Amino acid sequence: MNARTMSLRGRSKGRQAANSSAMDAAARWGFAARGVIYLLIGLLALQIAFGGGGKQADRGGALAEIGEKPMGSFVLWALGIGLVGMCLWRLSEALFGAAGPDGHKTSTRLLSAGRFLFYGFVAYSVLTFAAGDKGGSSGDEQSQDVTAKAMELPAGQWLVGAAGIGILGAGLWIGVRAAKRSYHKHLKLGQMSRGAKRYIDVTGVGGGLARGLLFAALGWFVVKAAVDYEPDKAKGFDATLRSFTDTPAGPWLLVLVALGLVLFGMFSFGMARYRKV
Template identity: 55%
Template sequence: MRLTGATGSGTVQARRVAKGRTVAAVARAGFVGRGVLYLLVGALALRVAFSDGGDRRQADRGGAVAELADRPFGHALLWLLGAALAGMALWRLSELFFGQAGPDGGTARKRALSGGRAVFYGFVSYSVLAYAAGDKGSGSGSSDRQTQDITAKALDWPGGQWIVSLGGAAVLAAGLWIAGRALLRKFRDRLRLGEMSARVRRGSDVLGVTGGAARGVLFATAGGFAVAAALRHEPGKAKGMDDTLRSFTDTAAGPWLLALIAVGLAAFGLFSWVNARWRRI
C-alpha cells in the first residue's frame, strides 16, 4: 500500500511539474521562436516574389536560419532560437505523457499528435543549434534537395510509389485540415479570449485565419507535388518549401499569389506570438 501511495504521489507531482510555470515558460518561448522562423520565411518569400527570378535565397527554414545568421549578433540569436524551439519540443513531449490542455486533451489521438510535434520541433531545434555550433550544412540545408533525396530513396523501395503517394496525400489532407480549421477559427478554443480586449481579439482572428489558411495551402500544394512525383516516378517533381513557394509564381496571378502566401506566412509568425501570450498551456 505504501508503494502504491508513493507511486501515485509521484505521478501527481510529475503532472504538476509538467503543467507548471517552467513548462509554460519554455512553451511560450517556443511559440516566439516559431514566430521568428515564419516571419523570416514570409519576408524571404516576399523578396522572391518580386525579384524577377534573380533572388536564389532559400525561402524556407534553411534560408531563414542563414538570414538570421547574417544579422548583427546573429550567432547569439541562433542559439536563442534553437533553445526556444527546444522548449517547444519539451512542451509537446510533456503533452505526450500528461495530455494537452482541455477536456479531451488526454485522448490517444491528441497525445500522438503531440508526440509527432515533439519529434518535429526536436529536429528543427537540433538543426538550428548545430548550425550555430558551426555545422553550416545542417540548419541551412535546402528543403528541396532533402525532399527530392528522400523521395528518390522511397521510390526505390518495394511499393515505393504507393508509400510516397500515401505520404503526399496525407500532407495534402493535413494542409486542407489546417486551412479549414483556420477558416473556422478553431484556434479560438486554445486562447484565453476573456483576457483579450475586443481589438486584440479581432487582430488575433485576422492573423489566425490569414496565417493558418496560407500555411494550409502551402502544405496542401507540397503534398500535391509529392503525389505527382510518385505517380510519374520522378523524384524531381517533389518540392520542398522553397520550390513550392516559387511554384506559385507560375500561376496566372504571377508573383502576386506568392506575395499573398508570403504575407500569410508572416501573419502566422505574428499569430505564433499571440499564442506565446494568450495560449492555454
C-alpha cells in the same frame, strides 16, 4: 512502497512538471521562436515575388538571414532553445494531457506526440545550424533525396504517395481549422481585449490559410513525384513557394501566400502571449 505507489507518485511529479511555470515559459518561448522563423520565410518569399530571389525562402534561408546579422549567433541559439521548449511542452501534452476539456483524449495526445517529433526535428536542425553545421544541400535537395531513398524501399512508390496524401491532407486540415477559428478554444479569451482578439483573428485566419495552402501544395508535389516515379518532382518550401508564380495569378499568388506566412509569424507571437498552456 509498492510499484503501483511509486508509479502514481512518478505520474504526479510528471504532471506537476508539465503544469509548472518553467513549462509554461518553455511553450511561450517556443511559439515566439516559431514566429520568428515563419516571419522571415514570409519576408524572403516576398523578395522572391518582387524579383529579389537570391535566398532560399525556407527554414535554412531564414536561419542564414539571422546568422548574417549582429548578434546572429546568439539569436540562433535562442531560437533553438525556444524550439526545444516547444518540443518538451508537446511531449508533456502527449504524456499527461493538454489544457482544455479535450486535452486527455487519445486523439489529442497522439497529435501532441506527432508535434513533439516534428518540433524535435526542427529544434535539432536549428541547433546544429547555430553550432556551425550549415548543411550541404538546400531544403529542396533534401526533399528530393529523402523521396528518392524512400522510393528504393519495398513498396516505396506507395509509401511516398501515402506520405504525400498525408501532407496534403494536413494542409487542408490546417486551412479548415484556421477558417473555423478553432484556435479560440486554446486562448485565454477572458484576458484579451477587443483589439487583441481582432489581431489574433486576422493573423490566425490569414496565416493559417496560407500555411495550409503551402503544406497542401507540398503534399501535391510529393504525390506527383510518386505517381510519375520521379523523385526530382518533390519540392521543399522554397521550390513550392516559387511554383506559385507559375499559376495564372503569376507572382501575386506568391505575394498573398508570403504575406500569409508573415501573418502566421505574427499569430505565433500572439499565441506566445495568450495561449493556454
